Every structure is written in C-alpha cells, then in structure tokens.
Amino acid sequence: MTAQHIPSYYTASAPPFPVQPALAGDERADVCILGAGITGLSTAIELAEAGYKVIVLEAQRIGWGASGRSGGQAIFGYGCDQAKITALIGQDDSKKLFDWSLEALDLLRERCRKYSIDCDWRDGHAHVPIKPRQVLELQQWQRDLEETHGYATQWWSREQLREQLASDRYLGALFDRNSGHLHPLKYTQGLARAALSLGVRIFENSKVTALVRGDKPVMRTENGSVNCDFAVLAGNAYVRGIAPELDSRIMPVGTYIGATESLGAERAQALIGNGMAVADINWALDYFRLSADHRLLFGGRASYSTLPPPDLAGTMRRRMRRVFPQLQDVKFEQVWGGYVDISLNRAPHWGRLGSNVYFAQGFSGHGIAATGLAGRVIAEAIRGQSERLDVFAKIPHLPFPGGRTFRTPMLVAAMAWYKLRDAMF
Numbered sequence: 450m451t452a453q454h455i456p457s458y459y460t461a462s463a464p465p466f467p468v469q470p471a472l473a474g475d476e477r478a479d480v481c482i483l484g485a486g487i488t489g490l491s492t493a494i495e496l497a498e499a500g501y502k503v504i505v506l507e508a509q510r511i512g513w514g515a516s517g518r519s520g521g522q523a524i525f526g527y528g529c530d531q532a533k534i535t536a537l538i539g540q541d542d543s544k545k546l547f548d549w550s551l552e553a554l555d556l557l558r559e560r561c562r563k564y565s566i567d568c569d570w571r572d573g574h575a576h577v578p579i580k581p582r583q584v585l586e587l588q589q590w591q592r593d594l595e596e597t598h599g600y601a602t603q604w605w606s607r608e609q610l611r612e613q614l615a616s617d618r619y620l621g622a623l624f625d626r627n628s629g630h631l632h633p634l635k636y637t638q639g640l641a642r643a644a645l646s647l648g649v650r651i652f653e654n655s656k657v658t659a660l661v662r663g664d665k666p667v668m669r670t671e672n673g674s675v676n677c678d679f680a681v682l683a684g685n686a687y688v689r690g691i692a693p694e695l696d697s698r699i700m701p702v703g704t705y706i707g708a709t710e711s712l713g714a715e716r717a718q719a720l721i722g723n724g725m726a727v728a729d730i731n732w733a734l735d736y737f738r739l740s741a742d743h744r745l746l747f748g749g750r751a752s753y754s755t756l757p758p759p760d761l762a763g764t765m766r767r768r769m770r771r772v773f774p775q776l777q778d779v780k781f782e783q784v785w786g787g788y789v790d791i792s793l794n795r796a797p798h799w800g801r802l803g804s805n806v807y808f809a810q811g812f813s814g815h816g817i818a819a820t821g822l823a824g825r826v827i828a829e830a831i832r833g834q835s836e837r838l839d840v841f842a843k844i845p846h847l848p849f850p851g852g853r854t855f856r857t858p859m860l861v862a863a864m865a866w867y868k869l870r871d872a873m874f
C-alpha cells in the first residue's frame with residue numbers, strides 16, 4: 450500500500466508532490482542514501498551537483514519524518530549548549546562548529562534562492578525566559594556568543610519584548626535576526642525537487658531492510674537492492690536495526706504541535722508583531738510562530754516514553770492559553786507529532802562506520818538548519834575532504850544506559866526531574 454504523510458497543517462497547505470516509484474529490482478549508484486528528510490536530500494544535492502550518481506531510498510514519502518512535521522524554527526547552534534561542545538572537544542574545534550552552524554543558516558537561504566524553493570521563510574527568532582534564573586542564563590549566553598564567537602544578538606527587556614509579543618509570560622528575550630522560520634514540508638519537498646532536477650533518483654515506499662557492509666555496500670529493500678560505493682544513513686529517530694551501534698546512541702522522543710484556525714491578518718499581527726519564531730528555554734519547552742496564512746503553530750509537550758499523550762489537543766490548548774490567555778475562543782484545527790532523535794549529551798552525532806558508510810543523527814530537536822550542513826559535510830567527506838566531518842566525529846557519544854529494555858523508564862525518570870526543576874526554580 451502507498452504510504453501517506455501523517456495529517457498536519459503542513460500536508461494540508463503544501464502543494465501535492467508527485468509520488469516517486471518504489472524500488473523494484475537491482476540498481477547501482479555511486480552513493481545510496483537511506484532517508485528522504487533534509488539530511489538525506491541535502492547530501493544528495495551536494496553529491497549530484499558534483500557529478501555523483503545518487504539514489505535515495507525512503508520508507509514512506511519524501512519529508513514523512515521529522516523534516517516534514519517540525520516546528521520549522523531554524524536556529525544557529527546545535528541541540529546542546531555550545532559550552533557543552535567546548536567541554537567535549539575544546540575551544541578551537543567548538544568555535545569551528547559554531548561558525549559552521551551559521552553556515553547552515555546561510556546554506557538554507559542559498560538553497561531556497563538557487564532552487565527557487567518557496568517555503569514561507571521569515572526572519573527572526575527569540576529565546577525567551579520564564580524565570581529570573583533563565584534571564585541570567587540567557588544574558589550570559591548572549592555575552593558568550595558575542596565574546597567567544599563574535600556573534601551579535603540583541604537582549605530585549607520585558608517591555609521591549611512586549612512591544613512585539615502579546616504575552617505577559619516572559620521576562621525578556623534573546624533576539625536573533627539571522628535565525629527564522631519556514632514551512633518545513635514545503636522546504637523538504639523543494640529540496641527533493643532540486644535533487645530530482647540534478648538527476649538524483651528517489652524511491653518512495655522503499656524501506657531499507659538491510660545494509661550489507663563491505664568494499665561495495667548494498668542496501669536491500671523488500672523488492673530490490675542498490676549496490677554502491679558509499680552508503681549514507683539519514684533515517685533519524687525512525688530507523689531501527691540497520692546499524693545497531695547507531696541505534697543505541699539516540700533515543701526517539703515525541704514532540705507535538707497544534708495549528709489553530711486562521712486568526713486573520715490583524716489578530717495574528719497583534720500577537721507577534723514582527724512575525725518572529727519564539728521558544729522558551731524550559732526543559733519541556735513551548736515553541737510557537739505564525740504561519741503564512743495567519744495561524745498560530747504552537748509546539749511543546751515532549752513525551753519521553755514515546756507514547757502519544759492522552760487528550761493531546763486539550764493539553765496543547767491549555768499550554769497555548771497559558772501563553773496567550775486572549776486566545777480562549779481559538780481552536781486547534783490540526784494537532785500532530787513526531788520523534789526527535791536525542792543523543793545522551795544532545796550534541797550532534799555525525800561520522801563514519803568503516804570506510805564507506807556515513808551517518809548523521811542526534812540533532813536533538815535542533816535540526817532544521819543543521820541537517821542541511823550535515824548533508825554538505827558528509828558529501829565533502831565522500832568526495833575525499835573529511836576534515837570537517839572528522840571534527841564532528843571527535844564528539845564522544847555514549848549509548849543510553851539501561852539497554853533497550855530500561856533506557857526509556859530511566860529517561861522518563863530523568864526528565865521528570867528536569868520538569869520538576871523547571872516548575873520549582
């Protein structure tokens with residue numbers, strides 16, 4: 450049966466994308482990529498631009514995973530604090546990684562321009578504090594960005610923020626004009642269109658069931674196989690059993706979004722005057738933004754047990770009204786969720802298995818921009834320039850404790866502690 454996207458505001462508002470064929474029979478490519486999310490498609494584009502023959506195998510539809518469902522907030526940096534990366538690999542390499550995260554934002558814009566991808570991009574992002582300790586944390590972060598990385602952001606007082614955001618919940622903002630937000634499914638499908646135009650072959654409904662490693666890796670599906678020189682694993686939290694040493698180093702965590710009915714241009718503008726995306730810095734954070742057709746897209750409510758939360762729409766409504774009590778009369782038209790691939794230290798986990806199998810995972814809920822960079826860095830390595838991938842590969846990654854049976858309950862317990870801390874201090 451042909452796979453379908455999960456229903457969401459994004460699937461309802463993106464133009465239809467032609468179904469790509471399923472793999473049938475044996476094929477040959479220079480590079481075979483598992484997964485048609487941003488990571489896989491970005492890798493494909495870079496390699497096809499360089500003349501490589503590329504095949505992408507997607508179990509469902511293009512953008513079916515996190516890339517087509519996300520909050521769409523494209524932000525500098527990675528899933529963990531930069532200070533954590535510095536502690537893991539030292540100041541010099543950490544600085545390089547930070548600079549490359551800015552390149553990731555440039556790359557995103559460049560691809561949209563080059564391939565005429567219309568994905569409703571809007572500039573501007575604010576990290577917002579709820580508690581006094583978070584004000585200090587964000588102000589320290591701002592100083593650090595400026596002094597260590599030469600990256601200028603703005604600190605807004607509560608009153609300055611209130612001029613742009615109609616909520617009394619927050620005590621200020623760290624505002625970055627260079628970050629922004631987009632329609633993630635339109636963007637991912639735009640990348641797929643670009644890849645197809647470069648001669649990349651994308652097979653949908655083609656789940657990889659096995660990767661045979663060796664001098665010439667083989668990716669197998671139920672009805673075919675691809676022999677290649679290089680294999681790339683870009684299956685994120687959705688892939689299991691293809692490379693067990695990678696599975697144990699990430700944990701799928703559910704996160705959820707609701708799209709309200711259209712608020713109309715005037716009411717939407719009154720809510721977020723400058724149209725920026727917003728995220729608080731709680732452990733179980735709220736994040737929100739306006740869509741191009743004036744809806745509020747409100748995300749949050751992480752599920753560390755991977756079970757869908759009961760009464761999701763009700764929970765999302767309560768969370769939204771805590772931020773915007775003036776939206777009592779506003780309903781969610783769609784509520785959906787997806788998995789993010791968190792690593793134990795929340796740092797990116799990108800690298801190589803043996804000499805010819807590459808992977809990128811561990812985006813830890815911070816992948817809209819970084820996935821594009823991951824594709825570029827992996828493509829560079831396949832082309833023989835692995836300097837940048839080698840820096841990422843220095844980051845140590847431990848498996849989640851507890852093995853397959855106990856890691857979920859242990860993580861649930863750990864997260865409960867962080868949520869309690871957010872609630873109390």
Ligand SMILES: Cc1cc2nc3c(=O)[nH]c(=O)nc-3n(C[C@H](O)[C@H](O)[C@H](O)COP(=O)(O)OP(=O)(O)OC[C@H]3O[C@@H](n4cnc5c(N)ncnc54)[C@H](O)[C@@H]3O)c2cc1C
Nearest residue numbers: 484486487488508514515516519520522657685787816817
């Ligand atoms: C609800 C939600 C909100 C988010 N919000 C944000 C945000 O606001 N900002 C941000 O920066 N990040 C956000 N993220 C994270 C971000 O979306 C991801 O980090 C990013 O999209 C990951 O892209 P990817 O290409 O690596 O993986 P995916 O987009 O998940 O793609 C992986 C693909 O691999 C396919 N696949 C898996 N197994 C196989 C197999 N065996 N064979 C073939 N194909 C396979 C899947 O079907 C899937 O399509 C969010 C994620 C979610 C779920």
